[in-house]
Amino acid sequence: MATGKEIPELYFDGQTMDVLWDNHDQVVDWFEKYFGWKVLRQENWKVDPRCSEGKMTQMDFGTWLVTYLTGTRLPHHYAERGTVDPDLRLCFRTRELDRLRRAFVTDGIRVSAVYSGPKTRYFDVWATAEGIRLTLQEDRSLPSSELAPSWVRLGVSRLNESVQWYGQHLGMKCVEHQPSQGFAVMELQLNHSEEKSLWVLEQKSSDAYVGKVDGQVQPVCWVRERQDFFKYHQYLKQRGIETSGIGGFLTQGLVSFHFYDPDGNRFNISSM
Template identity: 60%
Template sequence: MTTFVLPPLYFDGSVVDVLWDNHEEAIRWYERFMMWEVGQQENWKPDPRCTHGKMTRLNWGTWLISSLSSVRLPHHFAERGTVESNIRLCWRTKNLKRLHSHYQSNGVRVTAIYKGPGHTSYFDFWATGEGIRFTAQEDKGIQEEGFVHSWIRIGVSNLSASVQWYCSYLGMEVENDSSQDGYAIMSLRLNHQPNHKSLWVLEQVTDDAYIGKVDGPVRPVCWVGDREAFFHYRTFLSESGIETSDVGGFLTRGLVSFHAYDPDGNRLNFSSM
């Protein structure tokens, strides 16, 4: 029996699913409260079954995607009004307390400041009128105002088992095993910058944390460069007992995507062209 070899996977930025009627308002929110700028805008449909689509690229490879369709799509959807996912996109900023106060005074929902992985401070905040959660992280070494991309935090119920899972099924490497502090820092290569790494933090959740499948609006995207390898990879995950979605997008030619869930129900997106 031939052993399946994982294709090279790369971190390709993140997608934020935005309701169609909120798209322009969401752009203005990120411009105002995160000082982000629009890098690219187009009327792009993520799936041929959509009747309309919008796609806006903001800072750090973050895409806002909205679409309208008369059918439930196999991949491009988010469930709203449920529990928060255990996936956090973190953004570094140099003055966390000042930002926290600024958000509070302007009616942005925030958590208290807390200590987290890397022995640094964080707070969660909910962006736009839809309440899309992001996480601010303190980094006093940053010179400029605003936000700089940090790592992705993923809450798991069994840290050691999850480290092995992400190594085995995504090809991640362990950068720093801090299991004594309840987390491990992992890495995945960056798309378009193969000599650089994206950092992912697997962290042990508390006993009362929700564990289960969550289709939240914020998702990191892993890229498979070879289109044929992309389809083989999905088959491998499915045959390995991992729940995967059907492939969405343009199956004959164009962008294709699917998602899969880690053992704790954290949703991971995979794409190719």
């Protein structure tokens, strides 16, 4: 951790998708068919020593499908199903928004109506048999019909306060603030890249749900120095931010925890 800094440098490291054991292979097949993704790596690996079995599949854009069997609730590795949809929306850009939506409808896949959001049009798709909600975003400037990574959208109840909160506790920098349009754009360094990741904070309606949501799609921020990871965990807890216990391999290996912003949006933090 840099001298004089209370939080470490965070790097956006992609996302995990929590997948049930019996559905893992079908989920891989769905993303290959509908998103055109490829399998980059597969491991029979347990995310936590308390698991009896585990497997992970890496696909495009830093996406890891994570599956595990355990006889106890783990401190970090879990997701809730069948409750409210998270206000966190992982977005992917496409030049063919309407065509893709029609294709999903034809195949009986649940989609939302096309709607306007920050800067462009979107629709949500509940991917795979597990109903993992993802968001497609129109970008006519793309050179091909392949999907491209985009930003993460987060619903917040107090936009201006959230801009400050994310800067204070995650080190994000605000690069665009449009309070009259109800959104702000924050940035965070990408891991293994000189580019930045973008996070859009959106003012949500007054009647929207506010509370913790542990969705299946979980963005991961990476801490490069292992000792800084543990210090950051303590920093968050000492400031009264709801923070999970640490999961993974405490002595040596991958470790992770998560915490929630004031609206209940979940952030995963990992290190090695």
